Amino acid sequence: MxxxxxxxxxxxxxxxxxxxxxxxxxxxxxxxxxxxxxxxxxxxxxxxxxxxxxxxxxxxxxxxxxxxxxxxxxxxxxxxxxxxxxxxxxxxxxxxxxxxxxxxxxxxxxxxxxxxxxxxxxxxxxxxxxxxxxxxxxxxxxxxxxxxxxxxxxxxxxxxxxxxxxxxxxxSESRGRYKVALVEYLSAHLDKLDEDSQRRLKTNPLRVLDTKNADTQAVLVNAPKMADYLxxxxxxxxxxxxxxxxxxxxxxxxxxxxxxxxxxxxxxxxxxxxxxxxxxxxxxxxxxxxxxxxxxxxxxxxxxxxxxxxxxxxxxxxxLEQVPEEISRQVDVYLCAFGEAAELAALALSEKVRDQLPNLRLQVNAGAGSFKSQFKKADKSGALYALILGDDELAQQVIGFKPLRGQGEQQNIAFDALAAHLATCVVQG
CATH class of the missing domain: 3.30.930.10 (Bira Bifunctional Protein; Domain 2)
Known part of the structure; x- marks a missing residue:
């Protein structure tokens, strides 16, 4: 395999x-x-x-x-x-x-x-x-x-x-003078330097200053200081x-x-x-x-x-736990639609809401599904609210509004009032 x-x-x-x-x-x-x-x-x-x-x-x-x-x-x-x-x-x-x-x-x-x-x-x-x-x-x-x-x-x-x-x-000139002094000092303590620092001493001596080796760090305590050569x-x-x-x-x-x-x-x-x-x-x-x-x-x-x-x-x-809580939530509202007529209306309604609330993160259910399965997806999305649109709601030109993350009863919102209601609950809330 x-x-x-x-x-x-x-x-x-x-x-x-x-x-x-x-x-x-x-x-x-x-x-x-x-x-x-x-x-x-x-x-x-x-x-x-x-x-x-x-x-x-x-x-x-x-x-x-x-x-x-x-x-x-x-x-x-x-x-x-x-x-x-x-x-x-x-x-x-x-x-x-x-x-x-x-x-x-x-x-x-x-x-x-x-x-x-x-x-x-x-x-x-x-x-x-x-x-x-x-x-x-x-x-x-x-x-x-x-x-x-x-x-x-x-x-x-x-x-x-x-x-x-x-x-x-x-x-570069003052650094050159400092390199000469540093190499002279470190060469006198060559046996105390780690292998990597001995190699750097010949190629890039300033990098010895950045060593993590404890023995070499001890040698550097009394090494010449760059400030004295500026x-x-x-x-x-x-x-x-x-x-x-x-x-x-x-x-x-x-x-x-x-x-x-x-x-x-x-x-x-x-x-x-x-x-x-x-x-x-x-x-x-x-x-x-x-x-x-x-x-x-x-x-x-x-x-x-x-x-x-x-x-x-x-x-x-x-x-440090400095991750803002709101960024872990990628969906504000999840719209569940049941039946072909409701799905068509949901598509049109969701686009009207997006026109009015361009910053709203609104996800419309795709792939149909039963009431239970759609609500399961709504909950898994992390949305704060679910919108419910079926034949009964469509006939009355309303949409169900249900909180998913807190207290509150489900209520019906008129189509033409939905954007204003969401602005109060989500965009400003």
Whole structure:
């Protein structure tokens, strides 16, 4: 017998009972970004592999071990996008969106792909919402990105569960000086470093700061600090960001080991972390990448952005029981019709009601069925009310109205008064 077909490990179906929460989260973010003046951009999920090698860095874990890369029929090396910033920069350059220094505030949503070990909150196909801002170089836009996420956490009811961590990586020049000092220090303690950190010391020494190994973390306690090597420009920028966050009343902590896993960051880096999800605690992260556009062939253009993991934030909402009760109900009213004449009238009546109440979630029974079977489907739908239309009601031009989730007697409502009655009971209630 052939093996049953299944989804690829780490690439999950999002089932109908889960999608209302996803839609709630996505629509909440979209409304917020509209209010802040961000415009949506949509990029392909497949790009030339060279794009990610040039932007992310060839010695990063993503490029070395995690990308889904393949040759197409033309022999071109293509990659499923592992993150969104590089693709967004490519689109901005290709279409001249930042020409003549024009600022752009963009956002995107979609799946990303990395061949990681699947675990709670970490998948091989995962979904992100990302923001990218170009040609605005002051700390005010860095602050805006953080402020709007703080507002989002408030809208979602999760502010008390997340913490903001900040750092500055300085310019490439100051970071280069710091790398020299860090490598010199760590080389003197090489025997105390874990194997992965010893490898990174030769390829990407800043990533050693992000180690989870306890022995290496002990070595790092006395390691040189990035703050001591910052140039004046980066230091002023960072102080300006902190002052704005203080003014907005947003608490934060400085994490001198925060470096992020991508080569293109400079100056500001930040992460929103939580201790409610176990080891996978980062729910939103980003920073400034002022040299990336030029690195990818464009003119010098400042950039800053972040990405938030949808799966982790959905999981956090569920863990904290911050799922609004109303979104789990996908049907407000279920209309049961008995007999062909009633079914025809139900179709016409339901469309008239939808004309008057476009936000009402009204489901009309399909597939006929007995009184008992239709009411069973009405109850299973989660509807608050059932509407009943049979030959007797049709003759009187009324429809039965029966509460399903609370107290109240069944009553008859005239056809022409139905929309107004539903508006009182459902749309406003």
């Amino acid at each position: 052939s093996k049953s077909l299944q989804a690829i490990r780490g690439m999950n179906d999002i089932l109908p009972e889960q999608t209302p929460l996803w839609r709630y989260f996505e629509s909440t973010v979209a409304r917020l970004l509209d209010n802040y003046g961000y415009k949506q951009i949509r990029m392909p999920i497949v790009e030339f592999t060279e794009l990610f090698k040039r932007s992310i860095g060839e010695v990063t874990d993503i490029v070395e071990k995690e990308m889904y890369t393949f040759e197409d029929r033309n022999g071109d090396s293509l990659t499923l996008r592992p993150e969104g910033t590089a693709a967004c920069v490519r689109a901005v350059l290709e279409h001249g969106l930042t020409g003549a220094g024009q600022p752009q505030k963009l956002w995107y949503i979609g799946p990303m792909f990395r061949h990681e070990r699947p675990q709670k909150g970490r998948y091989r196909q995962f979904h992100q919402i990302g923001l990218e801002v170009f040609n605005i170089d002051g700390p005010d836009i860095d602050a805006e990105l953080i402020v709007l996420t703080w507002r989002l956490w408030g809208l979602l009811g999760i502010r008390d569960a997340v913490k903001l961590e900040l750092n500055s990586l300085g310019t 140039d004046d420009e980066s230091r002023i920028h960072f102080e300006g960001l902190k002052a704005r966050l203080d003014a907005a009343g947003i608490p934060f902590v400085i994490n001198t080991k925060l470096v992020r896993g991508l080569d293109y960051y400079s100056k500001t880096v930040f992460e929103w972390v939580t201790d409610k999800l176990g080891a996978q605690g980062t729910v939103c992260a980003g920073g400034r990448y002022d040299g990336l556009v030029e690195q990818m062939g464009g003119k010098p253009t400042t950039g800053v952005g972040f990405a938030m993991g949808i799966e982790r934030l959905i999981l956090l909402l569920e863990t």
